[in-house]
Amino acid sequence: MHASNLLAKAGVSSASAMVATGHPLAAAAAAALLSEGGSAVDAAIAADAVLGVVEPMATGIGGDLLAMLVPPNGAPETYNGTGRSPAALSPDGLAGLPGGKLPERHALTHTVPGAVQGWWDLHQRHGRAPWPRLFQAAIECARDGFAVAPVAAREWALFEPVIAADPVSARLYRAGAVPVAGERFSNPELAGVLAAVAADGPQAFYRGVPAQAAARASQSRGGVLAAADFAAHHGHFDVPLRARFRGLDVLECPPNTHGLAVLHALEALEPLPLDPGDPATTVAMVDRMGEALAHAKRVVADPAGNTVCTVVVDASGLAITLMSSVFKRFGSGVGVAGCGFALQNRGFGFSAPGHINGLAPSKRPYHTVVPGAALRDGRFHAGFGVVGGAMQPQGHVQLLTRIAAWGEPLQAAIDAPRWRLEADRALATETGMPAAVVQALRAAGYREPDGLGELGGRSDFGGAQVVLRQADGTLLGGSDRRKDGLALAC
Incomplete structure (x- = not known):
């Protein structure tokens, strides 16, 4: 095979540092921080701030953040920056809603955004660059504008009805004339908020104008989110969950995320032969994944969509997988006047009252964001994330099986067609899936998921970002063709 084809299948290589993220401007921001001596965490925050603009x-900044960190020496750790429901939220509020359930996009689904505090907490522990420097690229993108990327433009148009339903979001995100690929878009209101955060830290967001404006926006649409909920927000560091799979220690975030579903599925697959040429292997993977997701739905809750992912490994060996999200596309769709962002709708992740994950005040809902990592012989081997709501744990299992069990090259494993369980026995298969595999899945009782949810019939197969350390110490980076990003050697 030609050398360029081998590289395309393997990924991008670096002897020192690597970034894999969802947009070229985010990658450039991360690379600039690394070149100036910033840490992997500095670079990841800079990239994440840009992703929130583009x-x-x-x-x-209306969404949440989670991270998985593997230091060169020392124990891995996770960071949970997910926000809680309003203190005034009551199950009684469901009584007047159809079926006594929260719709996907409703002001009662508003939870406190955790991203800004998460940036601060991560930087306080692992940052090297000056805090204001982290936001320079994001502020410039928001203030001066950027060319909208192709995948973002397609989703912008697809979910235009969400922003059209709210007057603030309709104006902010140009409902009726959404930007097409290559068209410039700017968000000076967001630039102003980011500049305030850069100058004054998270208090500019949680105790300032954005918190007050967000509370007014929520309450004007029937929600109960209050400025006091912002002031009470805090995130925390924690110990990752782990399981063995094909010689790796796979690390996932503990509840309130469904990272344990990944480990549950991998543990069930570990004793199986997992022959890549046998369609029954894929059926077994789907079966175990379904059981794992069902288990997570039963047990995941606060123990006390849509997403972006950035993976960075710096020259010192510090690795971070950082993921942030507003959940469904454009979150709740409710824009915050004068601040340039929309509030997330994470409260839709709550179960019915009485369930362990039941809707309640000041509680974190079941969360789909799961940054992951893997160790080999106790050292960093890979950092990875797959965006796309319920696709996230399913993507982890498929990627890890292809890389660790089947030995596929990194980029080839990322690009391979995927399957996605939508609900119970409803399973979508991506174009390019081998016919024999599709036939085996349908014969096993997995039906097409047409008509289910916003993406029914056009399922979201996610977008992966991966950085992997090879046996010789070099780094390989891979970025998903399903998104607008890239892997960049630094």
């Missing part, structure tokens, strides 16, 4: 349907 992919407003996926993430932003």
